[in-house]
Amino acid sequence: MIYLSHFEFPDILREELFLNEITRTCYDSFYPFLTVSKHGLRMLDFVPVTILYGGNGSGKTTALNVIAEKLKLERDTLYNRSNFFEDYTRMCAYEVRQKIPKHSRIITSDDVFDFMLNLRSINNGIDQKREELFKDYLEAKYSGFKMTSIDDYEQLKKVNLARSKTQSKFVRKNLADNIREHSNGESAFMYFSEKIKENGLYLLDEPENSLSPERQQELLRFLEDSVRFFGCQFIIATHSPFLLSIKGAKIYDLDEEPVDVKRWTELENVRAYYEFFKKHIREFELTERV
Numbered sequence: 001m002i003y004l005s006h007f008e009f010p011d012i013l014r015e016e017l018f019l020n021e022i023t024r025t026c027y028d029s030f031y032p033f034l035t036v037s038k039h040g041l042r043m044l045d046f047v048p049v050t051i052l053y054g055g056n057g058s059g060k061t062t063a064l065n066v067i068a069e070k071l072k073l074e075r076d077t078l079y080n081r082s083n084f085f086e087d088y089t090r091m092c093a094y095e096v097r098q099k100i101p102k103h104s105r106i107i108t109s110d111d112v113f114d115f116m117l118n119l120r121s122i123n124n125g126i127d128q129k130r131e132e133l134f135k136d137y138l139e140a141k142y143s144g145f146k147m148t149s150i151d152d153y154e155q156l157k158k159v160n161l162a163r164s165k166t167q168s169k170f171v172r173k174n175l176a177d178n179i180r181e182h183s184n185g186e187s188a189f190m191y192f193s194e195k196i197k198e199n200g201l202y203l204l205d206e207p208e209n210s211l212s213p214e215r216q217q218e219l220l221r222f223l224e225d226s227v228r229f230f231g232c233q234f235i236i237a238t239h240s241p242f243l244l245s246i247k248g249a250k251i252y253d254l255d256e257e258p259v260d261v262k263r264w265t266e267l268e269n270v271r272a273y274y275e276f277f278k279k280h281i282r283e284f285e286l287t288e289r290v
Helices: 012-020 060-071 087-091 109-141 150-164 165-173 184-195 213-230 268-279 280-290
Strands: 004-008 041-047 048-051 093-096 106-107 201-205 232-239 250-253 259-262
Touching: 048 060, 048 268, 060 087, 060 093, 060 106, 060 201, 060 232, 087 201, 106 184, 109 184, 150 259, 184 213, 184 280
Parallel strands: 048 232, 048 250, 106 201, 201 232
Antiparallel strands: 004 041, 004 093, 250 259
16 A cells, blocks of 8 residues: 655755755754755655665654654654754655555654553552552451441452452452563564554654564564555664565665665665675584584
């Protein structure tokens, strides 16, 4: 499925004309001006999975944030918009092939990190409540409680529950299972699976953060299935070899000037991994024999 067909950024001459008209000199930064254009990136044409590849400072995250801002996509975490973000996005243009669904969104590594922190905070509260429930259980089970008025009804229910169940069942009845059963990687993957729904446009900024190689491959399969069976379109900023290998992905190499479209096996980062493992292939073969 293709919702967003292409996105156009202003060229460097247009940006410079705008900046030359600014009379105030008190600004420390004109971001995002001159961030994307310095790599010669003017237009992105999208397929069901489009990937922006590049190192730090290549502009891939800026491009995602600009697209999300222009399309007014949902997001969970605030980001560094700067004083000139609206001026810049007004200069951008885009075309859609189909109306972009309302639940479409951008998902950043900050979103995932905040989600995991929130889970941790919930866990701490659950642990504290569990200790309180252990105490309540013992007091209720072994107390000499007698109901004297209707005001004692809630306490009567607690006592009867404590006397009819074991301690663990009493606590489980009154408390949700501890979310800490999920590791960081599981929690991160759970965030993606909850936020990505059918028939939507999703911008993912370095989704591999917090994910092990195994989880990255699981995310790869999830994204491929979301495109193939559930009508989703993805624009992804990543340098993960696993995600770069998504079937049918169109990859823009933002480390090139001008920006160029490449196969994933041509990318410098992937080639570095390939050459390293090829150099040590005999060690892997010896390990397999053992």
